[in-house]
Amino acid sequence: MSNDIFVWIEQFNSTADSISWETLGAARRVANDLGGQLVAVVLGQNVGDLAQQAIHYGADSVLLGDDATFKHFRLEPYAAVLTKLAQEQQPAAMLLGASNAGLELSAYVAAKLGVGLAADAIDLRVNNGALEVTRPVLVGNIMAKIVFGPARPQIATLRRRVFPLPAADTARSGEITSISPVLAEGEIATKVEGIEAAANEVSLTDAKIIVSGGRGVGGPEGFAPVKALAEALGGAMGASRAAVDAGWVPYAHQVGQTGKTVQPDLYIACGISGAIQHLAGMKTSKLIVAINKDAEAPIFKYAHYGIVGDLFQYLPALTEEFKKRLGKS
């Protein structure tokens, strides 16, 4: 068993997901603490550039699987490779981003290997030679410190936009080794038939700025000023469950206990009362602004700044002001 740390680099259409660089940055510190090598695993098709980028972002070496079977993320071929690598090289830990794919892949591999898994970490450190992970449970209402047993590798996924993005050092060099797929196409039980890309919208989970609308918005048309403010700020648009259940916006926009969990720098909640279930999805936002007619709305306890008033009057004024500031009249 080694002290090496493996990090899976997630990519889509040959572009790395920034969560992977955040994970690599955190893994670098763990590798330093354990005195092991940091090995990045890149899987995809035509992803040679990503291997080089992984070195720049801190990996000591890269294992590169460039093959048609890896073109789109699929659980079976990706898990087969990671499982085989873990069995052969016996790293101390395997770290992945807590994206949809990362959560699946880490869990599947952990089960195949019979090892421990800590999902959705917001803190990661080394204690007595083992990983110690802090993760939110009960939709963010409890923080649990996870301790690993003796099985190796220890597997953990890291929440998006929590760990800092490392700086790229283009002077770094490292070995890039080709690895082969474990499964042939004919052996893989799933096929990706097509991907309908999210239409030019900023992704909620990636977003630095989110403007959300709730019941106070009153109807689908009420989302127009919410959207306008989001666009003026270059952000994404979110919604509370009430607005989604009422059919005013698609489910993909829902933030909360049965929606998405987000970590923006700025979250503007418009006409959202601040139910526990909504807070579950956004209360770790760096800065929260609430706009609501009701001065007693619970959201004002969690917001950093609040405006008590009619969102239909304040949102256009905010949009106007931000357009001026950000040079977008």
Place this chain on the structure above:
Amino acid sequence: MNIITLIKQVPDTAQLSSTVDGLRLMSEGGARIVNPWDEYALETGIQLKETHGGKVTALCLGKPEAVEALKRGLAMGADEAILISDPALEDSDSLTTARALVAAIKKIGQFDLVIAGRSAIDGNTAATAVQVAALLDVPQLSYVAAIKAIDAASRTISVVRLMENGRETVNSKLPAVISVVKEINEPRYPSFMGIRKAAKATIPTWGLADLGLSAAQVGAAGSQVSWPQVSLPPAREGGAEIISGSPAEAAKTLADKLAAEKVI
């Protein structure tokens, strides 16, 4: 089609308040509910049965009171329900939970689809259903927002997954495990007849011996992760600074503050 839906009974987060925090809710319990995501899993299974024929078995691992969650599944339209419960299962991590669920699934027999909700609102790992698939050595598809087609003859399923990059259409061989998200359907309210039937139903409880597992394979003994320390997240002190003035004035003040905090 033989369908197994995995459900979990969880604390009701709607009870959280300024006097009931997360730790108190977990220790004192209070009313428990069917994990919200699992209602969508139940509805998915029941709709598939209504379309394709077959049977839906609701499977739940929990304390004895979790039988109430199974009753709701029966009331909605599941045909059978099974509770896995044993003191030795306490403090199981996701993998040991999956191990127990898989033992039960194998005991139930041949299945076409295992359906779960995206994650449980207490554990939040989103791992258990995935690990069930890994232990069963079948494909797993999560974030399923729609089932486009099931072909019984070729034993395949086509689903739409809600991924960060967009909506992905994926085909898979059956049997498989899928976990679903809210968009897939609208869970029905149990009918009066359903509730009555569920109240009278016999729900077997399977313990370790029924599953053919030893204590070393489950619970704290069998788990590779533990959580000896839990705490509350840092509290938000103070509350919001209220910005007053006309829309134009408030906009200017807020923009100044956000610029000072460097978020814009």
